[in-house]
Amino acid sequence: xxxxxxxRLNVPFWCSFRMPYTINVNxxxxxxxxxxxxxxxxxxxxxxxxxxxxxxxxxINVGLEAEGDIIETYSRIIKRDSRNPDRRTxxxxxxxxQPQFRMYLLxxxxxxxxxxxxLINPVYxxxxxxxxxxxxxxxVEMHAESKEQATVLHGALPVETGVKxxxxxxxxxxxxxFKMAKGKRSWTGVEYRTFYLAPKLELDQPLEAWVAGNRRVxx
Numbered sequence: 188x189x190x191x192x193x194x195r196l197n198v199p200f201w202c203s204f205r206m207p208y209t210i211n212v213n214x215x216x217x218x219x220x221x222x223x224x225x226x227x228x229x230x231x232x233x234x235x236x237x238x239x240x241x242x243x244x245x246x247i248n249v250g251l252e253a254e255g256d257i258i259e260t261y262s263r264i265i266k267r268d269s270r271n272p273d274r275r276t277x278x279x280x281x282x283x284x285q286p287q288f289r290m291y292l293l294x295x296x297x298x299x300x301x302x303x304x305x306l307i308n309p310v311y312x313x314x315x316x317x318x319x320x321x322x323x324x325x326x327v328e329m330h331a332e333s334k335e336q337a338t339v340l341h342g343a344l345p346v347e348t349g350v351k352x353x354x355x356x357x358x359x360x361x362x363x364x365f366k367m368a369k370g371k372r373s374w375t376g377v378e379y380r381t382f383y384l385a386p387k388l389e390l391d392q393p394l395e396a397w398v399a400g401n402r403r404v405x406x
Contacts, residue, residue: 188332190299192292193399194306195326198255201282202316207377213262215281217254217384218343219315220361221247222377224290227322228302233310242364246293246406248342251386255286289326291342291404293397303329330399337396339389342404343382350394356385 196219204216204223219227224247226236234241262280292302306327315322343359344352359382366376396403 188296189293190296190332191330191397191399191404192290192294192299192303192306193326193328193330193402194290194292194303194324195252196288196290196315197323197325198283198286198288198315199321199323201255201258201284202286202320202322203280203282204316205280211278213278213280215257215283215316216361217283217357217359218249218251218288218361221249221363222365223316224249224292227290227313227315228292228305230311230313231305231309232301233305239365244294244298247363248291248404248406250289250291250342250402250404251286251384252289253285253287253386254283256284258282258284289341289402291397291399291406293406299329303327328400330397333398334395335398335403336393337390337403338393339387340394340396340404341387341399341402343384344388344390344405346381346383348394348405351391352383352385352388353391354385354387354389356383356388358382359384 204219206214206216225242229241259279259281262278294302306324313322313324314320360379361382362377363380364378366378394405396405
C-alpha cells in the first residue's frame with residue numbers, strides 16, 4: 188500500500204533553480220524540479236549526497252501556489268582555469284522572490300511515514316535551490332491511497348498523458364532523474380519530462396488522479 192505525502196514549501200526570501208543549458212545568464216525553472224525535491228527529501232532524511240537508491244522508490248510532483256516576482260542579480264563565480272585559480276566571472280542569475288510551492292510525494296507506507304516525519308524534524312537544515320536559499324516547510328500531511336477521475340489538477344501535468352489544460356498555463360521541461368551506471372550517477376545524462384504548469388489546471392477531459400484532501404495530482 189502506498190501513501191501520498193504533501194507539504195507546503197514557503198520561500199521567505201528568494202530561490203533559484205538553474206537551467207543547465209545557458210551560459211552567461213542563469214535562467215531559473217519556475218518550480219523546483221523533481222530532482223531538486225529529491226535532494227530536499229534526502230537532506231531531511233540525512234542520507235549521503237551521492238546516494239540515489241531512494242530515487243527509484245519515490246514519485247514526486249510539484250504544485251505552483253504563488254509564482255513570486257522574477258528578479259535578476261549579478262553573481263561572481265569561480266571559472267576553472269589552471270593558469271589562474273582565482274579567476275572569477277560575472278553572470279546574471281534569475282531569482283524567484285518569495286514563491287510558494289507544494290510538494291507531492293508518493294511512496295510505500297513506511298517510507299512515506301519516515302519522509303513526513305523528517306520534513307517536520309529534518310536531520311540537516313533545509314534549503315531549496317542554492318545552499319543559502321532558505322525554505323520553510325509546513326502543512327505536512329499524509330493521505331491514504333485513493334484515486335478518482337478529475338477535471339482539475341493542482342500539480343504539474345505530464346504532456347505525455349495526452350490531456351491538455353483549457354486555462355492559461357506554461358510548458359516546462361524539467362529534470363526528473365539521473366541516469367545511473369554501476370550504482371552511481373552518470374554525468375552523461377539526465378532524464379527530462381515535459382509538463383503543463385499553472386496554480387490550477389482545468390482539463391479538457393477527465394483523468395485518473397491521486398486524491399490529496401481537496402487537491403488532485405498525477406505522477
